[in-house]
Amino acid sequence: xxxxxxxxVRVFSLNCWGIHYLSKHCSQRYQMIGExxxxxxxxxxxxxxxxxxxxxxxxxVKLASTHPHSHYFKSGVIGSGLAIFAKHRIHDTFLYxxxxxxxxxxxxxxxxxxxxxxxxxxxxxxxxTANVYVTHLHAEYSREKDSYLSHRVVQAWELQQFIRHTSxxxxxxxxxxxxxxxxxxxxxxxxxxxxxxxDSYIETxxxxxxxxxxxxxxxxxxxxxxxxxxxxKGIRIDYxxxxxxxxxxxxxxxxxxxxxxxxxxxxxxxxxEALTAELRLESHIPAxxxxxKTHDTPAEKLAExxxxxxEARTEVKVGLHCAERMRYTAARTGVMxxxxxxxxLAIAAVxxxxxxxxxxxxxxxxxxxxxxxxxILLTTFLLYIFYTMELKSLQGAxxxxxxxxxxxxxxxxxxxxxxxxxAPQRSPEGQQPSALDPxx
Amino acid sequence: xxxxxxxxVRVFSLNCWGIHYLSKHCSQRYQMIGExxxxxxxxxxxxxxxxxxxxxxxxxVKLASTHPHSHYFKSGVIGSGLAIFAKHRIHDTFLYxxxxxxxxxxxxxxxxxxxxxxxxxxxxxxxxTANVYVTHLHAEYSREKDSYLSHRVVQAWELQQFIRHTSxxxxxxxxxxxxxxxxxxxxxxxxxxxxxxxDSYIETxxxxxxxxxxxxxxxxxxxxxxxxxxxxKGIRIDYxxxxxxxxxxxxxxxxxxxxxxxxxxxxxxxxxEALTAELRLESHIPAxxxxxKTHDTPAEKLAExxxxxxEARTEVKVGLHCAERMRYTAARTGVMxxxxxxxxLAIAAVxxxxxxxxxxxxxxxxxxxxxxxxxILLTTFLLYIFYTMELKSLQGAxxxxxxxxxxxxxxxxxxxxxxxxxAPQRSPEGQQPSALDPxx
Numbered sequence: 028x029x030x031x032x033x034x035x036v037r038v039f040s041l042n043c044w045g046i047h048y049l050s051k052h053c054s055q056r057y058q059m060i061g062e063x064x065x066x067x068x069x070x071x072x073x074x075x076x077x078x079x080x081x082x083x084x085x086x087x088v089k090l091a092s093t094h095p096h097s098h099y100f101k102s103g104v105i106g107s108g109l110a111i112f113a114k115h116r117i118h119d120t121f122l123y124x125x126x127x128x129x130x131x132x133x134x135x136x137x138x139x140x141x142x143x144x145x146x147x148x149x150x151x152x153x154x155x156t157a158n159v160y161v162t163h164l165h166a167e168y169s170r171e172k173d174s175y176l177s178h179r180v181v182q183a184w185e186l187q188q189f190i191r192h193t194s195x196x197x198x199x200x201x202x203x204x205x206x207x208x209x210x211x212x213x214x215x216x217x218x219x220x221x222x223x224x225x226d227s228y229i230e231t232x233x234x235x236x237x238x239x240x241x242x243x244x245x246x247x248x249x250x251x252x253x254x255x256x257x258x259x260k261g262i263r264i265d266y267x268x269x270x271x272x273x274x275x276x277x278x279x280x281x282x283x284x285x286x287x288x289x290x291x292x293x294x295x296x297x298x299x300e301a302l303t304a305e306l307r308l309e310s311h312i313p314a315x316x317x318x319x320k321t322h323d324t325p326a327e328k329l330a331e332x333x334x335x336x337x338e339a340r341t342e343v344k345v346g347l348h349c350a351e352r353m354r355y356t357a358a359r360t361g362v363m364x365x366x367x368x369x370x371x372l373a374i375a376a377v378x379x380x381x382x383x384x385x386x387x388x389x390x391x392x393x394x395x396x397x398x399x400x401x402x403i404l405l406t407t408f409l410l411y412i413f414y415t416m417e418l419k420s421l422q423g424a425x426x427x428x429x430x431x432x433x434x435x436x437x438x439x440x441x442x443x444x445x446x447x448x449x450a451p452q453r454s455p456e457g458q459q460p461s462a463l464d465p466x467x
Numbered sequence: 468x469x470x471x472x473x474x475x476v477r478v479f480s481l482n483c484w485g486i487h488y489l490s491k492h493c494s495q496r497y498q499m500i501g502e503x504x505x506x507x508x509x510x511x512x513x514x515x516x517x518x519x520x521x522x523x524x525x526x527x528v529k530l531a532s533t534h535p536h537s538h539y540f541k542s543g544v545i546g547s548g549l550a551i552f553a554k555h556r557i558h559d560t561f562l563y564x565x566x567x568x569x570x571x572x573x574x575x576x577x578x579x580x581x582x583x584x585x586x587x588x589x590x591x592x593x594x595x596t597a598n599v600y601v602t603h604l605h606a607e608y609s610r611e612k613d614s615y616l617s618h619r620v621v622q623a624w625e626l627q628q629f630i631r632h633t634s635x636x637x638x639x640x641x642x643x644x645x646x647x648x649x650x651x652x653x654x655x656x657x658x659x660x661x662x663x664x665x666d667s668y669i670e671t672x673x674x675x676x677x678x679x680x681x682x683x684x685x686x687x688x689x690x691x692x693x694x695x696x697x698x699x700k701g702i703r704i705d706y707x708x709x710x711x712x713x714x715x716x717x718x719x720x721x722x723x724x725x726x727x728x729x730x731x732x733x734x735x736x737x738x739x740e741a742l743t744a745e746l747r748l749e750s751h752i753p754a755x756x757x758x759x760k761t762h763d764t765p766a767e768k769l770a771e772x773x774x775x776x777x778e779a780r781t782e783v784k785v786g787l788h789c790a791e792r793m794r795y796t797a798a799r800t801g802v803m804x805x806x807x808x809x810x811x812l813a814i815a816a817v818x819x820x821x822x823x824x825x826x827x828x829x830x831x832x833x834x835x836x837x838x839x840x841x842x843i844l845l846t847t848f849l850l851y852i853f854y855t856m857e858l859k860s861l862q863g864a865x866x867x868x869x870x871x872x873x874x875x876x877x878x879x880x881x882x883x884x885x886x887x888x889x890a891p892q893r894s895p896e897g898q899q900p901s902a903l904d905p906x907x
Contacts, residue, residue: 098870101863102566104855118874120867121628126542126564140852142859147632188561192587196635391830398838412580415544419582423541427560430538434558 040203073203103142177346183214236284364403480643513643543582617786623654676724804843
C-alpha cells in the first residue's frame with residue numbers, strides 16, 4: 028500500500044428532489060446543480076432522488092470533464108434515484124435493495140415504487156481503497172404516527188449489515204445520503220454504533236451552515252412550515268459519515284451546508300440542503316497486530332450496542348405484529364368475499380332458494396355483486412401475499428438481530444469465542460428456547 | 468491469528484425437496500435426513516428447499532446436541548428454503564435476495580414465491596474466520612427453451628458480487644447449494660472465475676459417488692427420465708465450492724455423493740443427491756506482501772474473465788430486449804382495453820350513437836364488457852409495473868458488468884490503475900459512448 032500522507036477528499040451529498048412535473052423548477056434546479064458541481068469539483072458527489080435517468084445523463088454530460096467516472100443505480104419500479112459522480116476511478120459497484128420499502132398501494136407516498144436501496148462504489152484514491160456508499164431510506168411522513176418506522180429500522184439494519192460486511196477490505200469508508208432519520212433516532216444509532224461510522228457534522232473541526240447542521244429547514248422556500256411541526260426551524264436527516272481503518276486515519280477538517288436559496292439565484296438547489304465535507308486521509312504502515320477485521324470495541328460500547336439492538340428488535344416485533352394483524356384482516360375479508368360469492372351462486376343455482384316466480388331474476392344486481400366478490404377476492408389475495416413477504420422480511424431481520432445480540436452478549440461475558448468446539452452444547456438460541464417460534 | 472495447522476472440516480449440502488403435499492414421502496425423508504445428520508456429525512450442513520419452517524424446527528430439535536448452531540433464512544412469499552446447521556458458533560448472518568427470480572404468474576414453477584436468495588453465515592473454526600454461503604438459484608425447466616436464463620445469469624452475477632464483497636476479511640470461503648447450472652454453464656463460469664472459488668468435485672483427491680459427480684440422476688426413484696432428456700444418466704447441478712486466503716490454504720481430501728436410494732432404506736433422501744466434502748485447512752503466518760484483498764490473477768485468467776463477462780452481458784441484453792418487448796405488449800394491450808372502454812362509454816352516453824329506439828339497451832352485455840375492460844386494464848397495469856422492475860434490474864446488472872469489464876480491460880492493458888488523478892479524462896464509459904443509452 029502506498030504511504031499516502033494527508034490526501035484531501037471533498038465529498039458532496041444532496042437529495043435532488045427530482046420528481047418531474049411534481050417537484051418545482053426541476054430542470055432549472057438540475058442546471059444550477061450541474062453548474063455548481065462543475066465549479067466546485069468535489070472528489071465524490073453522492074446524489075439521491077435523481078428519479079429520471081435523463082437527469083442523470085444530463086449531469087453526466089455536464090460533468091464529463093470534471094467527474095469522468097459515474098454510476099446510476101437502478102432498482103424497483105421507478106429506480107433507486109441514487110447516483111454517484113467521482114473524479115477517481117470507480118472499480119466496482121454493488122447494489123443492495125432493502126427488503127422492505129413501504130406499500131405499493133400507498134402510491135401517493137411513492138416509496139415502494141422507488142425501490143429504495145444502498146449503492147456501493149469502490150474507488151481508488153491515491154492508492155487507498157475507498158468504499159463509498161450512497162443511500163436513501165424510506166421517508167417519514169408523520170413523526171407522531173409513523174407507520175413506516177419498522178420498515179425504516181429494518182432498512183437501517185440492512186444498511187449497517189451491508190456496509191459492515193462489504194467494507195472489510197477498505198482503507199476508508201464514506202457514506203452519504205438522506206437517511207430520513209434524526210441523529211438520535213433508533214436507526215441512526217443502530218447504524219453508527221454497529222459500523223463505527225462517524226458523523227462529519229459532529230466530527231468536523233470547522234462548520235459553516237444551518238443551525239445544528241439542519242438539512243431540511245423552514246427557510247427553504249420549497250418547504251412548508253406545517254411539514255416540519257413540531258420542529259420549528261428544521262431537522263437534520265441528511266448525513267456524510269466516514270470511517271478509517273487500521274492503516275488509514277480519517278479526519279473532517281471542514282463541513283458546510285447550503286442555507287436555503289443559493290446566493291445569486293432565486294432558488295435553492297432542492298428542498299433538502301446540500302452537504303459538503305472536507306475529509307483528510309492519513310495513511311500509515313500497519314504497526315499493531317490488529318487484523319482490521321473488527322474495530323476493537325470496549326465493553327461499554329458493546330453494552331450500548333446490545334441495548335440498541337434490543338430496542339431495534341422490539342421495534343421490529345411491533346412491525347411484525349402489525350403485519351400479522353393486517354394479513355389476518357386481509358384473510359378474513361377474503362373469506363367473507365368467498366362466502367358471499369358462494370351464497371350468491373347458491374341462490375342463482377338452486378331454484379328453491381330463488382325469489383317468487385312473479386319477480387324476475389335480478390340479473391344486473393347479480394352480475395355486479397359477483398364482480399364485487401371477485402374484486403374482493405383478488406385484492407385480498409394480493410394483499411395476503413404482500414403481507415406474507417413483509418412478515419418474512421421482518422422475521423428474518425429479527426432472527427439476525429437476535430443472533431447478533433447473542434454473539435455480542437457472549438463477547439461481553441468474556442467467553443472464549445475462538446474455541447466453539449469446547450462447548451458444543453451451548454447455543455445462542457438456547458438462551459431463548461422459543462425465540463424461533465413464529466407465534467412468539 | 469492462531470496458527471491452526473490442518474483443521475479438518477466436513478461440509479454437507481442437500482436440496483431437500485421439501486414441498487409438503489407435493490414432494491413424495493416428505494416427512495419420512497426429513498426423518499431419514501435428521502438421523503443421518505445426527506450420525507454423520509458434519510461440521511457444516513447446508514440445506515436448500517426446506518420450504519416449511521416446521522421442518523427446519525424439526526431438524527433443529529433433532530440436531531440440538533450435534534449441531535447446536537443453526538440459522539433459517541427467510542425471504543419472499545414462501546421463504547428462501549435455505550438453512551444452515553453448524554457445530555461451530557455462527558457469529559453473523561446476512562441475506563441477499565436476488566433482484567430477479569421468475570414471474571409471479573408462473574405459479575406452477577413457483578420460484579418467484581420462494582424469494583430465492585443467498586445466505587451468508589460467519590463461523591469461527593479453530594480461530595479461523597469462515598464465510599459460509601448457501602444458495603439456490605432459479606430452476607431450469609427446459610434446457611432447449613430456457614426462458615429463465617437471463618434471470619439465472621443475473622442471479623449468478625449477484626451471487627459472485629455478494630461473495631466477493633463480503634468475504635474480503637475471511638480466511639476461508641465455503642459455498643454450498645443447488646446452482647441449477649451445469650459445470651460449464653455461463654453462470655457457473657462467471658461465479659468461479661470471478662471469485663476464484665474451486666469446485667470440490669474437480670479438486671478432490673478421492674471421490675466416491677455418482678459418475679461425473681452427478682447430483683440429479685436417472686437412478687433416483689423420484690426422477691422421471693423424461694425430465695433429464697437429453698442427459699441420459701443425469702446432470703451435475705449441486706456444488707460445494709471453496710477458497711482459501713493469503714493466510715490459509717484449503718484442500719479437498721475426499722468428496723462423495725449419495726447414489727439414489729439410501730442403503731437400508733427404500734427411499735433416497737431427496738430427488739437431488741447429497742454432497743459431502745472433507746476439507747482440510749492449513750493456516751500460515753502471512754509471509755508475502757499480498758494484501759489478500761484480491762487474488763493475484765494472471766493475464767490469461769483476466770482475459771478469460773473478460774470473455775465470460777462479455778458473454779454474460781450479451782445474455783443479459785437478450786433478456787433486456789425480451790422484457791422490453793413484453794412490456795411493450797402489455798402497454799399495447801392496456802391501450803386497447805382503454806380504447807374499448809372509451810368507445811363503450813361513448814356509445815352509452817351519447818344518444819346519437821345508440822341503437823335504434825326499437826331495440827332495448829343491452830345492459831348485461833354492457834356491464835360484462837366494461838368488467839372485461841377493467842380486468843384488462845388492471846392486469847396490463849400490474850404487468851407493466853412488473854416488467855419495468857425486471858428491466859431495471861437487468862439494466863443495473865448490465866451497467867455493473869460493463870463497468871467491471873472496463874476495469875478488467877484497463878488492468879489487462881497494464882495501465883497504472885492506482886493513479887487515476889493522472890488521467891482524469893479517461894472514462895471506462897468513454898470507450899462505449901452510447902452504452903448508457905437505454906435505447907441501445
